[in-house]
Amino acid sequence: MNNKLMVNGAEISVTTIEDKDYISLTDMLKAKDGDFFISDWLRNRNTVEFLGIWEQIHNPNFNYGEFAIIRSQAGLNSYKLSVKEWVEKTNAIGLMARAGRYGGTYAYKDIAFEFGMWISPEFKIYLIKEFERLKEQEQQLLGWDIKRNLAKINYRIHTDAIKENLIPPELSARQMSLVYASEADVLNMALFGKTAKQWRDENPGLKGNIRDYANVSQLVCLSNLENLNAVFIGEGMSQAERLAKLNAIAISQMEILTQDHRLEQLDMPIEDRQET
Numbered sequence: 001m002n003n004k005l006m007v008n009g010a011e012i013s014v015t016t017i018e019d020k021d022y023i024s025l026t027d028m029l030k031a032k033d034g035d036f037f038i039s040d041w042l043r044n045r046n047t048v049e050f051l052g053i054w055e056q057i058h059n060p061n062f063n064y065g066e067f068a069i070i071r072s073q074a075g076l077n078s079y080k081l082s083v084k085e086w087v088e089k090t091n092a093i094g095l096m097a098r099a100g101r102y103g104g105t106y107a108y109k110d111i112a113f114e115f116g117m118w119i120s121p122e123f124k125i126y127l128i129k130e131f132e133r134l135k136e137q138e139q140q141l142l143g144w145d146i147k148r149n150l151a152k153i154n155y156r157i158h159t160d161a162i163k164e165n166l167i168p169p170e171l172s173a174r175q176m177s178l179v180y181a182s183e184a185d186v187l188n189m190a191l192f193g194k195t196a197k198q199w200r201d202e203n204p205g206l207k208g209n210i211r212d213y214a215n216v217s218q219l220v221c222l223s224n225l226e227n228l229n230a231v232f233i234g235e236g237m238s239q240a241e242r243l244a245k246l247n248a249i250a251i252s253q254m255e256i257l258t259q260d261h262r263l264e265q266l267d268m269p270i271e272d273r274q275e276t
Contacts, residue, residue: 005130007031008123014134015098015106022096023112023131026104032119038105039082041118045075050114051086054094058108063090186239187225190246191218191254221253 005012005023010031013024025038041047048071055062066089073079083097083105094108107115109131116124185195192199192210199210206213214222225246232242 003134005127005134007126007130012127013104013106014131017096021109021131022106023109023127024104025095025107025112025115028112028115028119028123028127031123039080041115042081042083042086043074043079044118045071047114047118048074051092051094051111054108054111055090055092059091059093061091066090182239183229186243186246187222187229190225190243191222191250217254221250224253225250 003014005014007028008031010027012027015022015024029036029038052067052071055067056064070081070086070089083095086092087095087097094111096106098104098106113124113128116127188195188199188210194202194210196209211219211222228249229242229246232245237245
């Protein structure tokens with residue numbers, strides 16, 4: 001996944017590799033006045049010391065022997081080192097050189113922030129601020145995906161149970177769709193007190209379905225009801241028995257969930273949430 005940061009007029013790529021964020025030093029360098037190269041930064045003894053400490057903390061395969069040789073030469077006029085050489089000699093993971101469409105030198109965010117200081121203290125501050133804004137935006141989007149996907153995944157478990165226990169052989173596609181629809185409405189009735197069709201008739205101007213307008217507490221409860229319904233189906237309960245049980249469980253769970261202020265905060269914009 002690739003994202004963009006805008007820092008002091010410079011567009012900076014951010015890529016995610018194995019759930020870790022790497023920021024383009026190549027893009028960041030465009031914000032520095034004069035003709036400079038990343039290798040100039042790597043020549044600095046303080047840079048080498050910082051990179052070595054970072055790798056010791058985060059990288060169990062770091063080559064300390066090669067690092068010691070590089071550190072002894074850092075700062076000398078004759079000393080030159082490319083990112084590729086640094087990675088190959090020390091097995092470093094904090095820096096990487098990439099080819100292709102999003103090519104260039106990338107650094108793990110901690111190292112990129114340090115590189116930002118080399119450009120200017122002001123640039124570093126704005127880089128961190130912009131990166132934090134990007135992460136907050138991603139968390140906001142992720143929160144909604146989690147809520148929707150949780151219900152979708154459990155609905156798959158629930159429909160598989162219907163296939164195994166309620167659908168006899170030789171049913172037509174229409175008959176199977178009616179079974180699924182009625183089972184979905186068992187959950188809708190238990191939690192919302194109305195079927196999907198009743199909700200659509202009451203809200204002709206709204207797009208989507210009743211579950212798209214559920215809050216976090218309702219989605220958590222719905223996820224639990226779907227799991228329980230699958231168990232009840234496996235036990236051979238009739239639809240009427242299941243509806244009665246699920247409705248009682250929904251009432252009980254919603255009474256508890258609506259009192260949980262942590263769930264209430266998930267429905268709020270990030271800037272309005274309070275630390276717990």
